[in-house]
Amino acid sequence: MNSPSLTFGPIPSRRLGRSLGINNIPPKVCTYSCIYCQVGRTSRFQVERGEFYNPEDISKSVKSRVEKIREKGERIDFLTFVPDGEPTLDMNLGVEIELLKPIGIKIAVISNGSLIWDESVVNDLMMADWVSLKVDAVSDDIWRRINRPHKALNHQSVLEGIIAFSGNYDGEIATETMLIEGVNESIEEIEKIACFIKDVSPSTAYISIPTRPPAESYVRPADEEKINLAFQTFKEAGINTECIIGFEGTEFGHTGDVVEDLLSILSVHPMRRDAVEEFLRKVGAVWEVVDELLEEEKIREVEYQNSRFYIRTIK
Ligand code: SF4
Incomplete structure (x- = not known):
């Protein structure tokens, strides 16, 4: 059976080039209910890993899409687990990665990192080539305000899990920090986040803002001043940093048009x-x-x- 909803794209992504998306979790099953989530409030809040789709169906759906795209002569740079929920909730994530490896395209997982204290999650993520982890806050109260975690989660375990994972992982790690006005944009919190991310040592730390309607209507993106403050603070901590503020910019413009x-x-x-x-x-x-x-x-x-x-x- 070939379910088209299990895969989408490829879509152009600044981080991953041409990325074919994989929906290994139904919307919105998540461990968090972030105030800025662009797919709305979490409808199924859970922290136990479970089975959602048959890994064979996911693999078949990806393979058939890859074939069609290759027939058109188009390129795919990454197969990316990026569902409208938390991909590591899928207890078959590792099996799916294993099934997709023979395709010969790099595999990415965009996770919120909340289950990274769980050894089975670590083992699955270890198999991916590129992993993105969310670091919106280091202070516990701010984490609760912005990510609204499931009550069974412990922030310290999440942070320690991210550090432990980064020390053992051979692939590329990215971090993503969403800046929300009046929530996590104070210099005190930014400095704490920078200090933490420095220890994670990602290949790139992304600073982003919501660019689509957030779950909560009171959410406002941080302004340019605060984005720059965070960018410079990260830079001074020696972190390779990029902003994602609603434009698909490239690091080094090369169109020949000065303005562009x-x-x-x-x-x-x-x-x-x-x-x-x-x-x-x-x-x-x-x-x-x-x-x-x-x-x-x-x-x-x-x-x-x-x-x-x-x-x-x-x-
Ligand atoms: S972790 Fe991702 S999917 Fe889950 S609530 Fe936050 S933004 Fe939405």
Whole structure:
């Protein structure tokens, strides 16, 4: 049986290139009920791993989609477990990864990390090539406010589990931190998060904001000032950091169009004034380009430690 709803895409992803999505969990079965969740409030709150779909059905669905895409001559960079819920709740995740390995495409899992203290979850994640873990808060009260975890979860175990996993995992780890106005954007919390992520040592730490309607209508994204504050704090901690603020920017613009390239870079990395000047000098452009973008409100100038930084205006 081939259930099309088990797979989708491939969709372009800045983190993963062309990513074919796998829905190994029905919507919305989750360990968290994040206030910003773009698929609404959690309808089935659970922490026990369970069986949701037949692993063979998932494997067949992925293989058939991969075949069709390959027939069209298109590329797929990752097979990504990214359901509208928590993928590690699926007790067959490891079996599914095993079944998909022969396809020869790298496998990614986008997890909230809440079950990473469980050895069976660790064993399954170890088999993936790329794992993303959520780190929205280090303080317990903020974690409860933003992620609204299942009452059986213990934050300390989650944090310790993430550190232990990062020490043993051979693949690539990314972290994702969603910044919400008035919840986790204070400098005190940002510094704690940076300090924690430094120990995780991810290949990239992503700072993001909600770009689609959140589960709770009172949720507002952090503003450009706070995004830059978090970006610079992470950078100063020695963490390779990128922003995801609603644009599919690339780290290094290369279209040859100065405006497009600058916007693309500034949507990923806020830049200090001297770095922007250097960029403009290299491409033979003048500062008026920046003035125009400021006037059109496509970028914003923000202050950080007595320097001026430029960042793409959030969507
Ligand atoms: S962990 Fe992901 S799916 Fe679960 S509530 Fe949070 S944002 Fe939604």
